[in-house]
Amino acid sequence: MASFLPNPLVLKLSSASPRLWVWSSVFTLQRGNKKKQSFQFKAVYTPGLSLSSPTNKIPSLRKEKYETEPDDISILNERIRRDFGKREATRPVMDSEEADKYIRLVKEQQQKGLQKLKGKNASGGGGDGDGPGAGGFNYKVDPYSLRSGDYVVHKKVGIGRFVGIKFDVSKNSTEPIEYVFIEYADGMAKLPVKQASRMLYRYSLPNETKRPRTLSKLNDTTVWERRKTKGKVAIQKMVVDLMELYLHRLKQKRPPYPKNPAMAEFAAQFPYEPTPDQKQAFIDVERDLTERQTPMDRLICGDVGFGKTEVALRAIFCVVSSGKQAMVLAPTIVLAKQHFDVVSERFSKYPDIKVGLLSRFQTKAEKEEYLDMIKHGHLNIIVGTHSLLGSRVVYNNLGLLVVDEEQRFGVKQKEKIASFKTSVDVLTLSATPIPRTLYLALTGFRDASLITTPPPERVPIKTHLSAFSKEKVISAIKYELDRDGQVFYVLPRIKGLEEAMDFLQQAFPDVDIATAHGQQYSKQLEETMEKFAQGAIKILICTNIVESGLDIQNANTIIVQDVQQFGLAQLYQLRGRVGRADKEAHAYLFYPDKSLLSDQALERLAALEECRELGKGFQLAERDMGIRGFGTIFGEQQTGDVGNVGIDLFFEMLFESLSKVEEHRVMSVPYQSVQIDININPRLPSEYINHLENPMEIVKEAEKAAEKDIWSLMQFTESLRRQYGKEPYSMEILLKKLYARRMAADVGISKIYASGKMVGMKTNMNKKVFKLMTDSMTSDIHRNSLVFDRDQIKAELLLELPREQLLNWIFQCLAELHASLPALIKY
Numbered sequence: 001m002a003s004f005l006p007n008p009l010v011l012k013l014s015s016a017s018p019r020l021w022v023w024s025s026v027f028t029l030q031r032g033n034k035k036k037q038s039f040q041f042k043a044v045y046t047p048g049l050s051l052s053s054p055t056n057k058i059p060s061l062r063k064e065k066y067e068t069e070p071d072d073i074s075i076l077n078e079r080i081r082r083d084f085g086k087r088e089a090t091r092p093v094m095d096s097e098e099a100d101k102y103i104r105l106v107k108e109q110q111q112k113g114l115q116k117l118k119g120k121n122a123s124g125g126g127g128d129g130d131g132p133g134a135g136g137f138n139y140k141v142d143p144y145s146l147r148s149g150d151y152v153v154h155k156k157v158g159i160g161r162f163v164g165i166k167f168d169v170s171k172n173s174t175e176p177i178e179y180v181f182i183e184y185a186d187g188m189a190k191l192p193v194k195q196a197s198r199m200l201y202r203y204s205l206p207n208e209t210k211r212p213r214t215l216s217k218l219n220d221t222t223v224w225e226r227r228k229t230k231g232k233v234a235i236q237k238m239v240v241d242l243m244e245l246y247l248h249r250l251k252q253k254r255p256p257y258p259k260n261p262a263m264a265e266f267a268a269q270f271p272y273e274p275t276p277d278q279k280q281a282f283i284d285v286e287r288d289l290t291e292r293q294t295p296m297d298r299l300i301c302g303d304v305g306f307g308k309t310e311v312a313l314r315a316i317f318c319v320v321s322s323g324k325q326a327m328v329l330a331p332t333i334v335l336a337k338q339h340f341d342v343v344s345e346r347f348s349k350y351p352d353i354k355v356g357l358l359s360r361f362q363t364k365a366e367k368e369e370y371l372d373m374i375k376h377g378h379l380n381i382i383v384g385t386h387s388l389l390g391s392r393v394v395y396n397n398l399g400l401l402v403v404d405e406e407q408r409f410g411v412k413q414k415e416k417i418a419s420f421k422t423s424v425d426v427l428t429l430s431a432t433p434i435p436r437t438l439y440l441a442l443t444g445f446r447d448a449s450l451i452t453t454p455p456p457e458r459v460p461i462k463t464h465l466s467a468f469s470k471e472k473v474i475s476a477i478k479y480e481l482d483r484d485g486q487v488f489y490v491l492p493r494i495k496g497l498e499e500a501m502d503f504l505q506q507a508f509p510d511v512d513i514a515t516a517h518g519q520q521y522s523k524q525l526e527e528t529m530e531k532f533a534q535g536a537i538k539i540l541i542c543t544n545i546v547e548s549g550l551d552i553q554n555a556n557t558i559i560v561q562d563v564q565q566f567g568l569a570q571l572y573q574l575r576g577r578v579g580r581a582d583k584e585a586h587a588y589l590f591y592p593d594k595s596l597l598s599d600q601a602l603e604r605l606a607a608l609e610e611c612r613e614l615g616k617g618f619q620l621a622e623r624d625m626g627i628r629g630f631g632t633i634f635g636e637q638q639t640g641d642v643g644n645v646g647i648d649l650f651f652e653m654l655f656e657s658l659s660k661v662e663e664h665r666v667m668s669v670p671y672q673s674v675q676i677d678i679n680i681n682p683r684l685p686s687e688y689i690n691h692l693e694n695p696m697e698i699v700k701e702a703e704k705a706a707e708k709d710i711w712s713l714m715q716f717t718e719s720l721r722r723q724y725g726k727e728p729y730s731m732e733i734l735l736k737k738l739y740a741r742r743m744a745a746d747v748g749i750s751k752i753y754a755s756g757k758m759v760g761m762k763t764n765m766n767k768k769v770f771k772l773m774t775d776s777m778t779s780d781i782h783r784n785s786l787v788f789d790r791d792q793i794k795a796e797l798l799l800e801l802p803r804e805q806l807l808n809w810i811f812q813c814l815a816e817l818h819a820s821l822p823a824l825i826k827y
């Protein structure tokens, strides 16, 4: 990479005239360590081309600029790279008619969802609405349910710590009333209970171990306001992303699968009566496959053991019976093997449908044979782990991809999975519960079917939480073995497995016990799991490798040691490994010693103990785990944004944003039609011109890049600077003008002009978009000077600025407006 180092920069001010000066500098071009070329350029200053700094300190300022300080353009470029990414910055403008149609559809579906939810919530509390358009979701907290020390968020003030509720007398009355006391960084606030119940949210975070530490200030809410705005913009961006993704997918087409009478036959072989939610999921999937022309991208979200697999099996049948292949992707080999067994069993009456398991345990020759069979269509259903995503696996005629627990795959693998979504039907199974409210609010944005009801004969799992005692462990295991069952014994780390083995072997010398963990030789792990599944091993000592998906009906006791080291969601999953048949199941959760646990940890565990009833996972989800489900829908990276305001307020803001999606659209204008009425036509210094290989061509290229999109312009300047060093000021001005025009076009500003101290920007944007844009501005200076006046954004400056300074001001202002673009739908 080439770079220029100023060496040394000399700047002379001409004494003849204070407004005419000359500078010259010597630059050295370095490639690696080799000095290649040096050149000198002089710039003749002409009136009307002034520097933004009016002081005489120009020389040294400029020197620093060359050496270290990032300039306006590089700061903007960096932000474009960070906030936008290529996709964002070059996002194609949406077909407005299509988008309108979609938004209408989403709104209708949402309305239906909301009505459903309101009906449900009529007696259950919550959901009493929060102003027009909020969609009827309410995540506020009942102050009486708070405990001293709980973190709360007040919409206007920010994060505080709940202290208690006490009677107190207000200034204007003698009657004592109840007040909620909240501690803030700089004092204590007291709020009448009634008001508190309208303004307070719990401040809970997705990551259970990370508790908020910094309290907001009562007397200075600016930090809080900023956090809130950050949250709001992040949410907007998420909603827009969802919408775009959905719209993009709607453009993909494939012929619907034929409705095949054999499907009813296949369904009839299911040995159980499906639950109502299962039935609905069957219908949803069948419709996706047989009635729609766009490939399916549906999430089946259901609590552990609630019967998601059958939904996938029926989808597979539909696709395979039409002559296409189906791939089942599992996060671990153990689960892949289990799926393989279930699929093989379920399709055993169809000898023509061949099922294969691709696993790393196979020999090279076996693998080659399998790959060949897949390629030639001799295998109809292929089960495996992420190895199925590799480039060596060539499908003959892939129609369906079933992904189990997508969130457990790595980033690269997820990307690969996403790439399938445009060409084949994809069904994703997730045992992470998502709150029903979230699900309903999202109807229209993401296809999902919820399975919230357990199969009928399921008996709730009995959960026992206590300090560890060998006697308790022994008696629990004995009870299970006496009824011919099997036991999971789970530890947080591999390190403790051996010790547990010694203890259990001593206690049960005649019982078959084995260990299983992720670092075992895979073949050995597979064998152990197989033996456990068949009942040959009675006690399985393991790490959380058994966490999700494993279905062993005869194992009905799970013992978890050092329970405090597991996350709540993890424990919930672990517990779900048992109680999958009609036998009563037990989960023993042991902590080492109560005194070692914080109150918080104990409380958390108690919540799990309370949620022993089936389906309670979904209630738990509303509180602590909701955010995980949220991750399955939005992707984990967005969960970070929740930290700004806490889950509850985040959800409320999300619902508000979802229901107002149509208001957040920005209509860009063609670049060529943007008029900037400021008379600046900087002349480039001759030395710079001489230095450029083809100056005319370069300026043309810059214009072309600006016309294309902001990403191209950014790339252009970066490469210009890499090649020729930081440009002289006049070139910077030229570039800034291009940037200003590009950004104006993107945000829907068609004309910029100045009249005295006033700057006017003609725009097609609506006031709400203007508000979102200005809210998210980081600089108060720009925010406070802008007003929206019918079809214009106006700014009243303190003084009339010289042209370059004016251009700088416009550049900065547009850069700030432009930063909010990802949160808007672009037309």
Ligand SMILES: Nc1ncnc2c1ncn2[C@@H]1O[C@H](COP(=O)(O)OP(=O)(O)OP(=O)(O)O)[C@@H](O)[C@H]1O
Binding pocket: 272, 273, 274, 275, 278, 302, 303, 304, 305, 306, 307, 308, 309, 310, 430, 431, 455, 456, 457, 548, 549, 550, 551, 553, 576, 580
């Ligand atoms: N309607 C039903 N009635 C009774 N049993 C059922 C019903 N549906 C499924 N089952 C059985 O319940 C068990 C759990 O079902 P399944 O494995 O499909 O759950 P899952 O939702 O995939 O769970 P996990 O998230 O743990 O993978 C299976 O043994 C399955 O045969």
